[in-house]
Amino acid sequence: MSSTSLQVLAVSGSPNRPSATRAVIQNIADQLTAANVQVDLLDLAEESLPLFHPETSHQSVSFPQLKARVDRADVLLLGTPDYHGSFSSTLKNFLDHFWQEFAGKLFATVVASYDKGLTATDQLRTVARQCYGWSMPYAVTFADKADVKDGVIISEPFRQRVEMFARDVRIYGALLAQQRRADLEGIEPSFLARLRKK
Numbered sequence: 001m002s003s004t005s006l007q008v009l010a011v012s013g014s015p016n017r018p019s020a021t022r023a024v025i026q027n028i029a030d031q032l033t034a035a036n037v038q039v040d041l042l043d044l045a046e047e048s049l050p051l052f053h054p055e056t057s058h059q060s061v062s063f064p065q066l067k068a069r070v071d072r073a074d075v076l077l078l079g080t081p082d083y084h085g086s087f088s089s090t091l092k093n094f095l096d097h098f099w100q101e102f103a104g105k106l107f108a109t110v111v112a113s114y115d116k117g118l119t120a121t122d123q124l125r126t127v128a129r130q131c132y133g134w135s136m137p138y139a140v141t142f143a144d145k146a147d148v149k150d151g152v153i154i155s156e157p158f159r160q161r162v163e164m165f166a167r168d169v170r171i172y173g174a175l176l177a178q179q180r181r182a183d184l185e186g187i188e189p190s191f192l193a194r195l196r197k198k
Contacts, residue, residue, distance in 0.1 A: 004181070005038050006174045009073035012043045013080040013091025014112070019045060020144040021112045023151040024162065025079040028110070028140075031166035037173075040069055044090045052096040063097070070098055074177035075106045075169060076133070078124060082113030087120045095127055102131035104180040104192050106173045108165070109139040112148075117141035132191065134176055140165045 010029045014021040022043060029039045050060065057063060070076075080087040107128035111117030121139040128135040140162055142148055147158040183192040 004177075005036065006032075006074050006170065006177055007072050008032055008037055008039045008075040008077055008169070008173065009069055010039055010041045010077040011079065011091065011094060012041070012045065013078060013088045013094065015045050015088065015090045016081070017045050018151060019081075020142070020148040020151070021079040021081055021110065023148055024110050024112070024140065024142065024153070025077065027153060027162060028077060028166045028169070031163065032170055035166075035170055037170055040073070042069065042094075044094060048090075049093055049097065052093050057097060066097065067101065070101045073105065074180070075108060075173040076102065077108045077110070077169065079110040080112070080120060080124075082111055082115065082117045082120045085115075085119040086123055087111070099131050100195060102128065102133040103195060104176070104183065105133045106169070106176050107133050107135040108169045108173075109136070110165075111139055111141045112144055113141050114143050136165075136168065136172070138165075 010025050012019060012022040012025045022045070026041070029041055032039050050057070078091060080091045107124060109121050109124045111120045113120065117139065121141065125135040142158055147153065147155040153159045153162065180192060183190040184196055
C-alpha cells in the first residue's frame with residue numbers, strides 16, 4: 001500500500017442550514033480523519049456556486065481553487081437530500097463543473113430520504129459512470145428525525161451502517177487511489193493513459 005495519504009472531498013449538497021445531510025457527512029468525515037485520512041469538507045450551503053454555464057464557469061476567478069480541491073481528491077463523498085426522487089440541484093450544479101477530474105475516482109453517496117433514496121443513489125452512480133469514476137456498491141440512506149435528530153445520529157443500526165461505510169470508503173478508496181496513481185504514472189495501456197501528463 002502506498003504511503004500517500006488518502007484524500008477525500010466530502011461534499012454536502014444540501015442547501016439547508018442546519019442540515020441532517022451535512023451532519024451525517026461530518027460524522028463520516030470525522031471517522032475518516034480519525035483514521036488518518038485527509039478530508040476536505042465542501043459545504044455547498046456555505047460555499048455556494050453560481051449556476052454552471054459551459055462557456056463561462058471555467059473562466060470564473062473562483063474556479064481554479066475549486067478545481068484544485070477536486071483534483072486533489074481520491075474519493076468524492078457526496079451527500080444530498082432526496083428531492084422528487086433525485087439529488088439536489090445544489091449538488092448537480094457542483095458536479096456539472098467537472099468531468100475528467102472524476103475519472104478513476106471513487107464516488108460514495110449519502111442520501112437523506114423518506115423513501116430509501118434508491119433513485120437518487122442510482123442517478124449519482126450514473127454520474128460516476130458517465131465521468132469514468134467508480135461507485136460504492138451501496139449507499140448510506142437515512143430518514144431525518146428517525147435516524148438523525150438535531151444533527152446527532154440517534155439510531156444504533158444507522159450508526160453501525162455509517163461506521164461500516166466510513167471503513168469501506170477508506171479501504172476501497174485507498175486501493176483505487178493507489179491503482180489510479182500507478183496508471184497515471186505508468187506506461188502500460190490503460191484507460192487513464194489519456195490523462196497522463198505529456
